[in-house]
Amino acid sequence: MGIPLLICDDSNMARKQVTRSLPDGWDVDITYAVNGVEGIDAVRQGHAEMLFLDLTMPEMDGYEVLELIKQEAHKSIVIVISGDIQPEARERVLKLGALEFIKKPINKEKLANVLQMYGLI
Amino acid sequence: MRYLTPLTEDQRDCLQEITNVAMGAAGESLAAFTDTFVTLSIPVIRAFEPEQLAESLSHLKTGENVSAVVQPFQFAEHECFALVVITESSFTDLAQFTGRWVDNETVAGELLGDLAKTINRVCLEGLSDTMDMSLRLEEPDVIAMNTVLDELRLQDISGWDQAMSVEINYHLEDHPFNCDLLLLFPDLAIEDIRMVLDSMIDM
Numbered sequence: 001m002g003i004p005l006l007i008c009d010d011s012n013m014a015r016k017q018v019t020r021s022l023p024d025g026w027d028v029d030i031t032y033a034v035n036g037v038e039g040i041d042a043v044r045q046g047h048a049e050m051l052f053l054d055l056t057m058p059e060m061d062g063y064e065v066l067e068l069i070k071q072e073a074h075k076s077i078v079i080v081i082s083g084d085i086q087p088e089a090r091e092r093v094l095k096l097g098a099l100e101f102i103k104k105p106i107n108k109e110k111l112a113n114v115l116q117m118y119g120l121i
Numbered sequence: 122m123r124y125l126t127p128l129t130e131d132q133r134d135c136l137q138e139i140t141n142v143a144m145g146a147a148g149e150s151l152a153a154f155t156d157t158f159v160t161l162s163i164p165v166i167r168a169f170e171p172e173q174l175a176e177s178l179s180h181l182k183t184g185e186n187v188s189a190v191v192q193p194f195q196f197a198e199h200e201c202f203a204l205v206v207i208t209e210s211s212f213t214d215l216a217q218f219t220g221r222w223v224d225n226e227t228v229a230g231e232l233l234g235d236l237a238k239t240i241n242r243v244c245l246e247g248l249s250d251t252m253d254m255s256l257r258l259e260e261p262d263v264i265a266m267n268t269v270l271d272e273l274r275l276q277d278i279s280g281w282d283q284a285m286s287v288e289i290n291y292h293l294e295d296h297p298f299n300c301d302l303l304l305l306f307p308d309l310a311i312e313d314i315r316m317v318l319d320s321m322i323d324m
Binding site: 010011012013014055056057058082083084085086088089104105 | 131134135137138141142143144145146148149152158159161162163251321322
């Protein structure tokens with residue numbers, strides 16, 4: 001079994017883009033969530049040792065997911081992938097416990113850089 | 122909430138995601154223009170009826186009067202329109218944030234025009250870059266001041282038949298500021314957009 005990886009984004013296209021951007025041969029066990037409610041459920045069920053998280057989503061947004069992860073003390077490593085490029089958005093998610101913020105659109109190189117920087121691959 | 126659109130579900134999802142990224146970049150410009158934090162929401166794509174303009178501005182249904190500025194643009198050689206509509210209480214916010222004293226319609230019009238330029242260019246350039254479609258922006262023009270939302274009309278589109286609107290809402294955190302950017306595409310533009318989206322989906 002690979003590392004439990006949760007990809008949480010309301011857009012099918014965005015979920016595909018993230019999946020295509022994963023490093024080749026990376027041993028992960030992927031779960032998908034289409035909003036924050038599904039996302040936090042999957043975290044609670046242990047599907048998110050790593051979490052790639054969008055911010056603007058219906059039902060529950062990425063900020064709320066981060067708050068719940070913090071409150072419930074889950075150990076997920078969270079990388080936010082969002083189109084909201086305000087410096088303040090980045091600061092807020094880092095303060096809420098996200099490891100890093102990647103600006104959309106995601107690609108292989110951007111993701112590999114972050115994963116390498118934190119020794120995750 | 123899902124609305125009727127001239128797109129397939131895959132096309133709609135793809136356009137929504139592209140718009141999401143483009144509006145995020147424009148949101149950063151608006152944040153810099155107003156020195157506040159901009160709250161983004163999910164863009165709404167739907168089939169557009171020229172007689173029911175107010176229906177496409179769902180985020181502005183607060184009962185407040187609105188002001189509007191239209192900026193025509195050529196998207197892949199098709200004449201399209203970017204309509205920026207704000208509620209009256211947004212005006213006070215905007216004047217305050219930008220340090221302007223709005224005491225007559227000329228100054229108010231300039232402020233509206235500057236707001237439109239701030240968000241439209243970045244957003245539309247984002248769309249045209251991602252979709253590899255040509256873009257030419259024209260000058261913005263104020264079409265309504267302190268008007269009832271239901272009475273808002275856009276003369277240029279009265280002859281349109283099938284069309285599509287993309288509603289992008291910008292809200293400033295902890296302020297009443299509420300602004301809709303409505304992108305309007307006529308049927309011929311939709312045909313081109315669908316082809317581009319299909320090629321992106323297949324990538």
